[in-house]
Amino acid sequence: MPSYEPDRLRPASYAGMTQKGQNAMAVIELKNLTYTYGEGTPFRRTAVDNVSLSIEKGELIGVIGHTGSGKSTLIQTLNGLLRPTSGQVLLNGKDIWAEPKKIRQVRFQVGMVFQYPEYQLFEETVIKDIAFGPGNMGLTPEETLERAKKAAAFVGLSEDFYEKSPFELSGGEKRRVAIAGVIAMDPDVLVLDEPTAGLDPRGRDVLLAQILSYHKVRGNTVLLVSHSMEDVARIADRILVMNSSHAAMFGPTREVFARGEELERMGLRVPQITKILASLRERGWPVGTALTLEEAVRELYPLLEKGGVRA
Numbered sequence: 564m565p566s567y568e569p570d571r572l573r574p575a576s577y578a579g580m581t582q583k584g585q586n587a588m589a590v591i592e593l594k595n596l597t598y599t600y601g602e603g604t605p606f607r608r609t610a611v612d613n614v615s616l617s618i619e620k621g622e623l624i625g626v627i628g629h630t631g632s633g634k635s636t637l638i639q640t641l642n643g644l645l646r647p648t649s650g651q652v653l654l655n656g657k658d659i660w661a662e663p664k665k666i667r668q669v670r671f672q673v674g675m676v677f678q679y680p681e682y683q684l685f686e687e688t689v690i691k692d693i694a695f696g697p698g699n700m701g702l703t704p705e706e707t708l709e710r711a712k713k714a715a716a717f718v719g720l721s722e723d724f725y726e727k728s729p730f731e732l733s734g735g736e737k738r739r740v741a742i743a744g745v746i747a748m749d750p751d752v753l754v755l756d757e758p759t760a761g762l763d764p765r766g767r768d769v770l771l772a773q774i775l776s777y778h779k780v781r782g783n784t785v786l787l788v789s790h791s792m793e794d795v796a797r798i799a800d801r802i803l804v805m806n807s808s809h810a811a812m813f814g815p816t817r818e819v820f821a822r823g824e825e826l827e828r829m830g831l832r833v834p835q836i837t838k839i840l841a842s843l844r845e846r847g848w849p850v851g852t853a854l855t856l857e858e859a860v861r862e863l864y865p866l867l868e869k870g871g872v873r874a
Contacts, residue, residue, distance in 0.1 A: 589617040589653070590752060590784050591641060591673075596650035598636050610636040612808040613650070618786075620751075623778055625799030625816065626788040629830040632805040634788055638754050641786075642673035655751070671700055674750030678757040681729075681737030689732070689740050690715070690725040696748040714747035717777045719769070735766035739773070746777060753778075754786045759794060767791075771798060796820060796834045796854040804829070821852050
């Protein structure tokens with residue numbers, strides 16, 4: 564199981580994977596994406612409205628927004644669970660709906676972990692449940708088992724868990740089994756919808772550390788949908804803010820959370836530590852923006868050494 568250090572989760576950079584430049588490559592690109600529920604009926608409602616953005620290979624993207632903002636609908640268009648009413652979803656430069664009969668292959672490339680995925684467990688043993696996805700990809704039994712074992716290791720499940728029934732596990736362990744089942748398909752893009760929902764603080768911290776460890780080793784693209792601003796602040800390279808079916812913001816984590824007043828008008832909030840330092844700045848203290856407790860300590864320590872003298 565990967566170690567966890569509360570304020571050291573957020574990566575500096577993965578060998579330039581998230582740096583824009585000549586080598587940057589969009590793994591997912593949305594072009595004027597719109598999705599409307601109940602099209603042609605009196606109950607018509609546009610959930611995603613004309614969204615265009617580009618996500619590069621190797622990025623870890625946080626997706627935030629209040630309930631009903633369109634974020635869940637948006638992520639379900641990424642692997643073809645929902646077909647856009649208009650616009651395009653490009654995966655590695657190709658429209659995922661160019662060949663509708665091959666949409667199943669897209670779902671192997673863009674793996675989706677829904678909120679409370681443990682409710683979808685159904686096999687007799689943990690290892691069989693994890694192996695279910697790769698088993699449907701045309702792999703040999705040996706390849707399928709090898710992938711299942713590697714995925715189990717990524718989420719901190721030892722061999723002692725292999726023959727256990729998934730239904731005998733704790734809530735956090737079930738969550739890890741479900742996530743391992745998607746990881747075992749080795750997707751280019753991993754989409755996680757509220758993966759820490761309902762977990763206690765320790766379970767949440769461990770799962771976040773495991774997700775980050777997987778991302779760092781695999782070097783793939785991860786989208787993390789979360790209501791926890793603290794979780795997103797710790798690990799995301801960039802943040803997509805959905806508001807009233809639109810992409811209201813999409814930029815580096817620090818820049819997005821620096822716009823705290825705008826976020827609050829959308830019904831969102833910045834991480835508590837970020838808000839505290841913003842309040843200190845308003846009172847004249849010479850401190851910058853902090854996303855984690857560790858960053859806040861670095862900002863405040865020089866002032867404390869000087870006895871808290873203001874600028």
